[in-house]
Each structure stands twice: as C-alpha cells, then as structure tokens.
Amino acid sequence: MNRMRRNIFSSALAGLGAAFSVRAQEQAGAPVVAGRTGYTPVRTLNGVTLPYELKDDVKEFHLIAGEFEHEFAPGSVATCWGYNGRTPGPTIEAVEGDRIRILVTNNLPEHTTIHWHGILLPSGMDGVGGLNQPHILPGETFAYEFTLRQHGTHMYHPHADEMLQLAAGMMGMFIIHPKDGEPKPIDRDYVMLLHNWAMHPGTSRPDPSVMQDFDLWTINSKVFPAIEFPVARTGERVRIRLGNLSMWNHPVHLHGHQFVVTGSDGGRWPETLWRPETTEIVGVGQTRDIEFVAIPGDWAMHCHMSHHTMNAMGHEVPNLLGSDQSEADKKIMSLVPGYMSMGAKGMAEHQDHSMHMPGPRNTLPMMMGTGPFGNLEMGGMFTVVKIRDDLAPGDYRDPGWYPNPEGTVARRVAGPAVAAPAVDHSKMDHSQMDHSQMDHSNMDHSKP
Amino acid sequence: MGRGSRFKFILTFVGIGFGLTGCMSADIRPDLTPLAAAVGDRAGGAPPLQEALDLALVEPLLAKPLSMDDAVSVAVLASSDLRATYAELGIAQAELADALRLPVPTVEAVLRPTTHPTQFANLEFNIVQSIVDIFRRSDRRAAAEKTFEAETLRLAAEVVDSVTDVRRAYVEAVATGAMIDARREQAAATDAAVSFAESLHKAGNISDLELSVRRADHQDSLNAVAFAELADADTGPALAQIMGVAGRVPEIPRWLPHPNGADPGIEGLEAAALERRLDVVSHRQAVASARAHLKEVADWGRWPEIHAGASAELEGEGEWAVGPTVGLEFPIADQSRPAVARAVAELTKADHELKSAEGAVRAEVRTAATKVAIARRLVDRLRDVAIPLKRDIVGLTQGEYNFMLVGAFELLDAKREESEAVAEYAEALHEYWMARIELAHAIGGADLGMPMDEEAGS
Numbered sequence A: 001m002n003r004m005r006r007n008i009f010s011s012a013l014a015g016l017g018a019a020f021s022v023r024a025q026e027q028a029g030a031p032v033v034a035g036r037t038g039y040t041p042v043r044t045l046n047g048v049t050l051p052y053e054l055k056d057d058v059k060e061f062h063l064i065a066g067e068f069e070h071e072f073a074p075g076s077v078a079t080c081w082g083y084n085g086r087t088p089g090p091t092i093e094a095v096e097g098d099r100i101r102i103l104v105t106n107n108l109p110e111h112t113t114i115h116w117h118g119i120l121l122p123s124g125m126d127g128v129g130g131l132n133q134p135h136i137l138p139g140e141t142f143a144y145e146f147t148l149r150q151h152g153t154h155m156y157h158p159h160a161d162e163m164l165q166l167a168a169g170m171m172g173m174f175i176i177h178p179k180d181g182e183p184k185p186i187d188r189d190y191v192m193l194l195h196n197w198a199m200h201p202g203t204s205r206p207d208p209s210v211m212q213d214f215d216l217w218t219i220n221s222k223v224f225p226a227i228e229f230p231v232a233r234t235g236e237r238v239r240i241r242l243g244n245l246s247m248w249n250h251p252v253h254l255h256g257h258q259f260v261v262t263g264s265d266g267g268r269w270p271e272t273l274w275r276p277e278t279t280e281i282v283g284v285g286q287t288r289d290i291e292f293v294a295i296p297g298d299w300a301m302h303c304h305m306s307h308h309t310m311n312a313m314g315h316e317v318p319n320l321l322g323s324d325q326s327e328a329d330k331k332i333m334s335l336v337p338g339y340m341s342m343g344a345k346g347m348a349e350h351q352d353h354s355m356h357m358p359g360p361r362n363t364l365p366m367m368m369g370t371g372p373f374g375n376l377e378m379g380g381m382f383t384v385v386k387i388r389d390d391l392a393p394g395d396y397r398d399p400g401w402y403p404n405p406e407g408t409v410a411r412r413v414a415g416p417a418v419a420a421p422a423v424d425h426s427k428m429d430h431s432q433m434d435h436s437q438m439d440h441s442n443m444d445h446s447k448p
Numbered sequence B: 001m002g003r004g005s006r007f008k009f010i011l012t013f014v015g016i017g018f019g020l021t022g023c024m025s026a027d028i029r030p031d032l033t034p035l036a037a038a039v040g041d042r043a044g045g046a047p048p049l050q051e052a053l054d055l056a057l058v059e060p061l062l063a064k065p066l067s068m069d070d071a072v073s074v075a076v077l078a079s080s081d082l083r084a085t086y087a088e089l090g091i092a093q094a095e096l097a098d099a100l101r102l103p104v105p106t107v108e109a110v111l112r113p114t115t116h117p118t119q120f121a122n123l124e125f126n127i128v129q130s131i132v133d134i135f136r137r138s139d140r141r142a143a144a145e146k147t148f149e150a151e152t153l154r155l156a157a158e159v160v161d162s163v164t165d166v167r168r169a170y171v172e173a174v175a176t177g178a179m180i181d182a183r184r185e186q187a188a189a190t191d192a193a194v195s196f197a198e199s200l201h202k203a204g205n206i207s208d209l210e211l212s213v214r215r216a217d218h219q220d221s222l223n224a225v226a227f228a229e230l231a232d233a234d235t236g237p238a239l240a241q242i243m244g245v246a247g248r249v250p251e252i253p254r255w256l257p258h259p260n261g262a263d264p265g266i267e268g269l270e271a272a273a274l275e276r277r278l279d280v281v282s283h284r285q286a287v288a289s290a291r292a293h294l295k296e297v298a299d300w301g302r303w304p305e306i307h308a309g310a311s312a313e314l315e316g317e318g319e320w321a322v323g324p325t326v327g328l329e330f331p332i333a334d335q336s337r338p339a340v341a342r343a344v345a346e347l348t349k350a351d352h353e354l355k356s357a358e359g360a361v362r363a364e365v366r367t368a369a370t371k372v373a374i375a376r377r378l379v380d381r382l383r384d385v386a387i388p389l390k391r392d393i394v395g396l397t398q399g400e401y402n403f404m405l406v407g408a409f410e411l412l413d414a415k416r417e418e419s420e421a422v423a424e425y426a427e428a429l430h431e432y433w434m435a436r437i438e439l440a441h442a443i444g445g446a447d448l449g450m451p452m453d454e455e456a457g458s
C-alpha cells in the first residue's frame, strides 16, 4: 500500500471512527459532539472524555473534585482524589478557537484549584492558588473561562497543596485539536497519562510524602495487565498522546515500530521537526505525541525504566542470586512453616509463587500478566499495542492474542525436548526436596 | 495396824510411783494427729503426714511428670526436714506428758544415831505432799496443754512453710527450664539467619560486615541460652533436695500453665489470713497462755505452801510411832509479787508480738495480692494480645516476603521477636505463680489450683 492510498483510506475511515466514538460518549452520558467532526476524538484508555454543554457558543464543562475508591488492578483498591469520581479525571477535548467554561466544584476536605497546564490563557485563569486566584474552598464552585488559542496535548492538575493532591490522583488530560484539521489524518488517537503512586504494600491510600521510592507506576492510573490495550487496524495512523504528571521521567518504548514524535504541549510540531524514534522520554510535566502506521502483531509498549514495569517490591531485599539456600531453607522452614526461598536462580519464579503464596492485603504482586506463551513478568507501565488486519474501524475491543503466521515465532532449536510448565507446582512442595542430594561439603563456614 | 503392814503400805506407795513412770514411757513415737489437724487443708491436698518414710508411696509420684501438688506430696512423705519437724512434735508431746504427771509426794527416810541403850539408830519415814500443788493442778494442766498447742501450731506453721518452699522450688525449676526453651528458639532464628547470610556471602552478595553482624547476633543468642542454662542449673537439684529425694531427677513439665479462672480478690483476704495463719494463731495462743499463767500466778501466788503427809518413826522401844504431818511456809513478805509482775510482762509482750504478727500478715497479703493481680494481667495480655500480635507479625512479614517486599532476614527477625515475647511470657508466668504461692502462704496456706492439663507455652 503506497502512502497516498493509505492516506485516502485512512481519511475515509476517520469518519467511521468518529461515529464509533460518539456512540461511546453517548454510552457515558455525554452530549453528542455536534457539527465538528473534522477530528478523531481521543480515546482515554480506561477513562472517559468529559461531556460539555454548548451555552451561547461557550462549551461548558463541569469537573467535580472529590474522593473515591479507585482500583489499580483487581486486588488493589485505594482511596484516591480526582475528578468526577475517577483518576485521571475525564479528558477535556476541544478545538482551537473554542470558547470554553469549566466549572470546578470542590468536594474535597481542603481547598483546591486547577491549573491548565500548557494552555495560553489570561493570568487570572491559570489556576495557581494564591497567585492567580483565591482558592476554591470545600463546597465552592468556581468558573474558569477562556478562549483556546492553540492546539496540542495538554494536562490539568491542582496548583493548591499540589504535592499531596497530585499524589492522591488529581490530574487529567486536556486535548485541543487544530481548527484546520490534521495535515495527516489520525485514525486512532489514544491518551495516556503517566503517574506514580506511593501505595505502600498493605495500605489503601497513597502516601503523599514520598519523593522517589514509589510502589505503583501507572498509565491512566492502572497497572498492567489492567491497562486497556490500545488496538488498531493494520495500516491505520495511530497517535498516542503521552503526558507525565509523575515524579520521574519515563522513556516510553514501542516495539515493532519506528514512530515519529509529532507534538507536545507546544502543539503539533511542523513536520520538519518530527523525528523518528523507538523510545521517547516523557519528562516530568511534559507531554509528547507519537504517531505511527500500524504494523500487525502484539507489540509491547512500556516505560524502559525496568523498575517502572514492576509493581511494589522491596528494594532492601538481600540479593539471593547464585546462593545455595538449602541449609538455610531447612532451618527457616522449621521455624516458619510455609517459608520458601526464592531468587537464588533469578526472580522470574516470583510470579508463579505469588499466585499461590499470599502477600499483604490489597497488594499486587511484583510481576503479573500471562500471555499465550507464559508469564509476562511485568506490571506497572506496560501494555500491549494490538494491531490486526481484520479489526473494524472504530472497534476498540481486545482482539485477543496475535495469531502469528506460520514460521514467524522464535523456536527452540536445542535443550530439553519438553518445556518446563509455566507454573511448576511440584517445586513448591518442599517435602519432595531431597536435601541429601545437595553437596554442602565444600561450604566453608569457618571463614567469612 | 501391825508393824509389818505399815511398812508394806510405804513400799506399795513408792511402787506406784515407779509404775507411773513406766506408763509414761510406753509409746516413744510421736502421734502426728494433732499436727495433721493443725495443718488441716493448708498444705493443699497433700497426703496425710506420716512419721516413717514409705518409698512405696513416693515412687509412683516420681514415676510420672511431676505436678506441683505431687512435689508437695513427695516432700510431705520424704523430706528429712519435715520428718525432723514431726520428731519435734514428739518432744512437745513428751513435755506435755511430763507436765501432766500426777503430783508425786516426797518420801524421806531419816536415820539418826541414838543413845538409847537398846537401839542402834532412830529410824524415821516421812511422806509429804504439797496441798497447794493439788489445788493448782487443773490450772497447770491447762497451761501445759496451751504450751503444747502452741508448739503444735509452731510446727504446723513449719510444715506449711515447707510446703511453700517446695512450691517455690517447683515453680523455679519449671520456669527456668521454660526460659531455656524460649532462648533456644531465639537462637534457632539467629542460627538460621547465619546460615542464610553465609549462603549469600558465599555467592558474593553480602559483605563481610553484614555476615559478621549476623554471626555476632547469633553469639548474643547463644549467650542468652547459656545464661538461661546457668539460671536453671541448680533449680532441679534444689527441688529434688527439698522434696527429700536428692540425687533424683524428677520429670517436670516444660512450661508453667496459664492460670485458670479468676484469681482470689483482695476482699476478705486479710480477714481470712488472720483467721488461717498459723503463726498468728500461735501468737494468739501465746497470749491466751500468758493470760492463763497470769491468772494462775495471781490466784495462787499468795497462798503459803502447805504440805501434808505422814510420818513413821521407830522409837526406842522398837515401836513405830505413826502420825500425820503438816508443814506451813511462813511468808516473811509477799512472795508472789515478782512472779505476777513477770506474768504481766509476759502477757504484754505476747500481746504486742501478736499485733506485730498481724500487721506483718496484712502487709504480706496486700503485697502478694497486688502482685498476683499485676502478674495476672501481664500473663493474660501476653497470651491474648502480645504473643498473637507477634505471631501475626511473623505471618504478615511472611506475606511481604512472599511478594519480595522484605527478605528472609526480616522474617527471621520477626520470628525472633515472637520468641522474645514467648520468653517474656515464660518470665511472667514465673512471676505470676510465685506471687500466687506467696499469696497462698500469706493467707495461711491454701490449695493453689494450678491447672496441670494445659501447658501454657505449648
């Protein structure tokens, strides 16, 4: 398929995509986006787009700040703060030139404000409590009103008790489409807001005082495998808008593609500034738009800080790699029945252990997720971009695992004929362990 | 009356005197009935006191794990100290018998040279009995019986004290043994931590410092085990010795039991103690005794000594002259005054000693009851709250370990903390049962009701 034809094809599909999106909004109770279908509405994975009412040519949105229970993945629920009962808050979506009014009601126990991150507006609308406006006290509703004079991928978050309120989950994306449409029409436009959470194991409320040592790393406040998979049809032009309101930079890596970085808070970049990448660092407080033409397959997309694709783990745990635990195992098991040493051969076994060995309450295992070939040993900021030839335009449903064409999967060419089962429960039973077979004779305990 | 028959009468009289002496020495073994009665239920279900050691009764008690009551029973049967106490009762019984003897008349024979032509010597027999003694006899009997009763009480108190000593020795022996167990469990945790650390060190994963810290930690635990063993070393032999089976190694439980039911409340304990405490009863008897003695001295002290008797004299003619005699002491001054003054002083002394003893008992009861209450709250809290919490912490730490949030060192440290709480529980049970023993002793000896069916530490 040459470039021209693909563009025509994509443009034709764009209308259908919009139709699907409108239906999705109707289901969420949002008003129909009337009139302007010159853009493909964004899809906030695991989230929603904020509906508006058109009042005398002003788009009026309503955000309600409050507290609620949020699930990072089944097995971990926390009391969080956010907007309209969710974190991230609903994505605000508008078009360059729109006059917008955003009502903000504060149902929190303390005051708040909203700062419209990256947006050009009158100083008094910028949302820094105490600087640009009085704080919005509990129970009060404030109106922010301004005309959008730019386009791009932006964010919103409190600028009052910011450290705590951000840590508690108050954030959202603010998407402004160019009034003249896209030079290269987008078929699927995803929104991913990156965040980190000090959700200490066994707790159920984020700890706002943590600066570096976070427990959960999220895309739209979800961890793998609870993150909705971005999907696309082969050849579609896909944009993923990444925002980062966490405390760490995230080098986001997409497998199987060379994407182009096409925009940021500074708006959609001129094509001369686009650059091909496979990993793009999304710095703290930054946004990045990446675009690519979809290639069929199941493609991992994740932060490349490897600890950010894990859930909570103890960073003070001793390094067991390469150690012979047989002697200690016997002694510890006699004191703590059910003890099982792990990590001597590596940490991968942890995912299997965590399936049947209970951990702390309300805590996700360090590694989760299984695929067609076994454990993924991931968590946090990891997801899979699923691209299929036969996916209908506007269909966002999970198509399942990729059916690899014959001869295109890495194959075993040497080693044991039969693969070890993904979960080998026989290993868990220590009564089956034959310690007499282990040779301790060369262990010298007399010297350190 | 003819001469021969009169002589015969005199010999017969003396013969009666020897005969009575023979009666008194007929049974030379003490009768433990009054001592057993005085001890009553104060020894807490111990078997009857018996003078002779009967190993057939002792052996079955030693053949099974020894309960505290068993230990007391063995001591009652086998303790040399207790049997010495029983022997002392024999002395008291002899003294009582001595005091209760019938008044013995004085018999005298007088042989005087004579100038009588037909007579070589003047021979005279007199038999004299104090009249006053006869009248005073019932009072003296009462006083002697009181003295015996007081002595019996003193010895019974010794028996109760011995029972308390056996109980102390028993609790001491079990408690020190339990502490060794608790310390060994801690050492097992540090030993496992050393094995774990050694494997990590061998793999190149921890430093010399980290390994040495774990090894030193284990050394501390081993020290604690050794000190516990030292503290335990003499308690077993001491228990065997106090039970009268020195050299034997009685099998005792590994843990003291957790108390059953409610502890005795402080209300009424002091009154009960004053009622039951044998030393107080003994002091009370001493007061009564002193009061009786004073009465006797006061009633009879002014009476002049009057003797009555008979006299037989062989006169010059070879005829016996027989006739009654009467003697009367002439009090130059009132002889009774010093004796009465002494009796009054003795009564005053006894009275103050009783009050002092009563005060001491009250203080002892209060102290012991307070300690029992505190120790009971402590053992209950340790069993119901502190140890379950530490066990929960081990479980929760294991959960964190399972999720690789903490390592095995933390898990073993949690286990060690749990063992530390168990060691504290052992110590608290020790304090509790000691306090219960002191309280039982303070209220005059009682059944402790130590449950033997459950072992607290298990």
Ligand SMILES: [Cu+2]
Pocket: A217, A248, A249, A250, A251, A303, A304, A305, A308, A381
């Ligand atoms: Cu990252």
